[in-house]
Amino acid sequence: MADMSYRLGITTVLAAVAALLASVAPASASHTARFGVQDDAWLMYGPGTLDQRVATLQDLGVGVVRLTIDWNAVAPTRPASPRDPSDPAYRWGAYADALNALHAAGIPAIVTLWGSPRWANLGHPANWLPASGFGDFAYAAATEFPWVRQWTAWNEPNSRTFSVPVSPRLYVQRVLNPAYAALHQASSANEVAGGVTSPRQSPSGMAPLSFMAGMHAAHARLDAYAQNPYPASPKETPNTDPCRYCTTLSMAHLAQIRADVTRYFGSKPIWLTEYGYQTNPPDRLLGVSPAKQAAYEAEAALKVWQQAGVTVLIHFLVKDEPELGGWQSGFLTSRGSQKLSYAGFGLPLAEVSRRGTTTVVWGQVRPGHGGRKYVLQRWTGHGWAAVGGTRTTDSTGSFTRTISASPGQRLRVTSPEATYASPALTIS
Numbered sequence: 001m002a003d004m005s006y007r008l009g010i011t012t013v014l015a016a017v018a019a020l021l022a023s024v025a026p027a028s029a030s031h032t033a034r035f036g037v038q039d040d041a042w043l044m045y046g047p048g049t050l051d052q053r054v055a056t057l058q059d060l061g062v063g064v065v066r067l068t069i070d071w072n073a074v075a076p077t078r079p080a081s082p083r084d085p086s087d088p089a090y091r092w093g094a095y096a097d098a099l100n101a102l103h104a105a106g107i108p109a110i111v112t113l114w115g116s117p118r119w120a121n122l123g124h125p126a127n128w129l130p131a132s133g134f135g136d137f138a139y140a141a142a143t144e145f146p147w148v149r150q151w152t153a154w155n156e157p158n159s160r161t162f163s164v165p166v167s168p169r170l171y172v173q174r175v176l177n178p179a180y181a182a183l184h185q186a187s188s189a190n191e192v193a194g195g196v197t198s199p200r201q202s203p204s205g206m207a208p209l210s211f212m213a214g215m216h217a218a219h220a221r222l223d224a225y226a227q228n229p230y231p232a233s234p235k236e237t238p239n240t241d242p243c244r245y246c247t248t249l250s251m252a253h254l255a256q257i258r259a260d261v262t263r264y265f266g267s268k269p270i271w272l273t274e275y276g277y278q279t280n281p282p283d284r285l286l287g288v289s290p291a292k293q294a295a296y297e298a299e300a301a302l303k304v305w306q307q308a309g310v311t312v313l314i315h316f317l318v319k320d321e322p323e324l325g326g327w328q329s330g331f332l333t334s335r336g337s338q339k340l341s342y343a344g345f346g347l348p349l350a351e352v353s354r355r356g357t358t359t360v361v362w363g364q365v366r367p368g369h370g371g372r373k374y375v376l377q378r379w380t381g382h383g384w385a386a387v388g389g390t391r392t393t394d395s396t397g398s399f400t401r402t403i404s405a406s407p408g409q410r411l412r413v414t415s416p417e418a419t420y421a422s423p424a425l426t427i428s
Contacts, residue, residue: 029305029306029307029308031305031394031396031398032311032396033304033305033310033311033312033313034063034064034108034311034312034313035062035063035064035301035304035313035314035315035345035364035366036062036063036064036065036066036110036312036313036314036315037057037060037062037065037066037314037315037316037317037318037345038065038066038067038068038273038274038314038315038316038317039316039317039318039319039330040067040068040098041321042317042318042319042330043065043067043098043318044094044095044097044098045094046318046319047336050097050098050101051101054101054102054105054107056318057102057105057107057318058105058107058367059346059367059418059419060318060331060342060345060346060366060367061345061346061365061366061367061368061397061417061418062107062366063107063108063366064107064108064109064110064150064312064314065102065107065108065109065110066109066110066111066112066152066273066274066314067095067098067099067102067109067110067111067112068111068112068113068114068155069095069111069112069113069114069141070114070115070126071113071114071115071116071117071120071126071130071134071137072115072116072117072118072126073091073115074090074091074092074093074095074137075089075090075091075117075137076089076091076117077089077117077119078117078119078120079140082133082136082137082140083136083139083140083143084140084143085140085141085143085144087140090140090144092144096144096145099111099145099148103145103147108148108149108150109145109148109150110148110150110151110152110193110271110273110312110314111141111145111148111150111151111152112151112152112153112154112155112196112273113134113137113138113141113151113152113153113154113179114126114154114155114162115127116128116129116130116133116134120132120133120134124164125164127160127161127162127163127164128163128164129154129157129163129164129165129167129170129171129174129175130174130175131174132174134153134174134175134178134179135178135179135181135182136182138151138153138178138179138182138183138186139182139183139185139186142182142183142186142187142190143186146186146187148190149187149189149190149191150190150191150193150271150312151179151183151190151191151192151193152192152193152194152196152226152271152273153175153176153179153180153192153193153194153196154171154175154176154196155196156196156197156198156228157171157175157195157196157197157211158197158198158201158205158206158207158208158210158211159198159202159204159205160202160204160205161202166204166205166206166211167214168206168211168212168213168214168215168217168218168220169214169217169218171215171218172194172215172218172219172220173218176192176194176215176220176221176222177219177220177221179192180192180194180221180222180223181221191223191224192221192222192223192224193222193223193224193225193226193271193273194215194220194221194222194224194225194226195208195211195212195215195222195225195226195227196226196227196228196273197211197212197226197227197228197249198228198230199227199228199229199230199232199248199249199250200232200246200247200248200249200250207247208227208248208249209247209249209260212225212260212261212264213264215264216264216265220265222265222268223268223269224268224269224270224271224311225261225265225268225269225270225271226270226271226272226273227249227257227270227271227272227273228272228273228274228275229249229250229251229253229254229257229272229275230250230251230274230275230276231250231251231252231277232246232248232250233286234277234278234280234286234287234288236250236252237252237296237299238251238252238296238299238300238303239252239299239303240252241253251272251275251300251303254303254304254307254310255307257270258270258307258308258309258310261309262309267309268309269309269310269311269312270309270310270311270312271310271311271312271314272304272310272312272313272314273312273314274314274316275300275313275314275315275316276315276316276317276327276329277292277293277296277297277329278293278327278328278329279293279320279328279329279339279341282320282324282328282333282334283324283328287328290339290340290341291340291423293329293339293340293341293344294339294340294341294343294344294423295344295350295423295425297315297341297344297345297348298344298348298349298350298363298425299350300313301313301348301350301364302348302350302352302362305362305398315329315331315345316329317329317330317331318330318331318332319331319332319333319334319336320332320333320334321334322334331345338420340423341423342420343418343420343421343422343423344422344423345366346365346366346367346418346420346422347363347364347365347366347413347414347415347418347420347421347422348363348364348366348422349361349362349363349411349412349413349422349423349425350362350363350425351425351427351428352400354405354407354427354428357404357405357406358402358404359402359403359404359405359409359427360400360401360402361376361400361401361403361405361411361425362398362399362400362401363376363398363399363401363413363422364393364396364397364398364399365393365397365399365413365415365417365418366397367415367417367418368397368415368417370395371392371393371394371395372392372393372397372415372417373390373391373392373415373416373417374390374391374392374393374399374413374414374415374417375387375389375390375391375413375414375415376388376391376401376403376411376412376413377411377412377413377414377421378405378409378410378411379409379410379411379412379424384412387401387403387411388401388403405427406427407427407428408426408427409426409427410424410425410426410427411424411425411427412424412425
């Protein structure tokens with residue numbers, strides 16, 4: 001029989017491992033969350049053919065694509081039969097091409113309906129809330145694209161950039177509730193997210209929490225709450241906000257977003273519909289290094305995976321916009337070269353915890369379907385060596401591993417499903 005000190009030592013080790021494993025996946029964590037992208041201009045009009053661009057999405061392992069349909073562009077003149085998508089006034093054009101291609105490839109879409117024609121908003125620009133007609137347009141869109149099951153009503157209505165006036169009451173009355181009723185009339189399988197709020201208050205806008213409260217007071221009808229949890233600055237990480245007094249609803253405050261949504265809308269799921277970090281280069285003012293962008297991609301994914309009730313995370317942009325004044329948060333540079341975040345999206349790998357050398361890591365293999373083969377590797381100083389041989393992910397492509405790894409140890413993931421290896425993760 002082993003002596004008592006040995007048995008106590010084994011018990012202590014097992015207890016530590018059990019505690020680490022318990023910290024990996026809190027109760028009701030979002031293990032089925034979908035991770036996707038939005039880049040309307042690239043998808044509809046980018047380089048190469050549409051099929052080639054969809055193939056890039058498949059190479060990335062994109063689980064869902066968000067696409068905004070501009071009502072003003074689709075119906076610049078008033079339709080005689082506004083609920084009939086075949087009315088001659090409707091011009092679905094490139095939107096139909098993109099959504100049809102995604103559907104053929106088996107990639108689900110979240111469609112955002114935004115932008116009102118002058119005939120619907122009393123002659124104002126497209127960012128003005130419509131006076132009428134939004135529900136009819138939503139019904140026509142749902143009839144034209146019956147395979148789309150997830151919809152959002154407007155974009156960042158708490159900011160005058162996208163909504164005039166900024167009014168939660170008018171947003172609910174003129175946009176959200178009419179869209180909710182029409183989309184559910186079109187199909188009981190449709191899900192409609194409201195809010196889609198920006199993470200902070202602009203000088204002429206409303207704080208997202210105040211807007212959320214106003215939506216509740218106006219009796220908003222929704223199946224999910226959507227939030228765009230962008231960081232407030234390059235110094236903010238997915239887990240830490242250096243601003244102690246800020247009230248932004250960013251990724252660093254995901255638990256607070258969950259609490260606020262629960263307060264006003266109960267257990268409705270949360271869709272994080274735009275997120276990303278710009279890179280330096282080229283943006284020297286607002287960008288982070290390409291390595292940090294890739295690392296934050298994985299850290300944000302892990303945070304969503306751990307947070308109960310968050311079911312969607314959308315990365316904004318596949319390809320950088322060419323103008324420096326635009327957004328540089330893509331996985332590709334404006335010239336089409338892959339950044340580290342390209343592989344960081346397809347094969348995210350993040351550190352969950354470490355006690356001594358007992359380290360828990362989490363990752364995903366996003367290309368492919370079902371359980372996927374992968375190899376966790378460590379850098380030996382001379383090359384990459386497998387840690388434990390080939391393993392298989394769960395049915396969602398996720399895995400969690402408890403291994404021995406010291407601070408400074410570098411790890412990565414490879415998979416036959418991917419054409420690339422993940423960026424290296426350095427253990428803290």
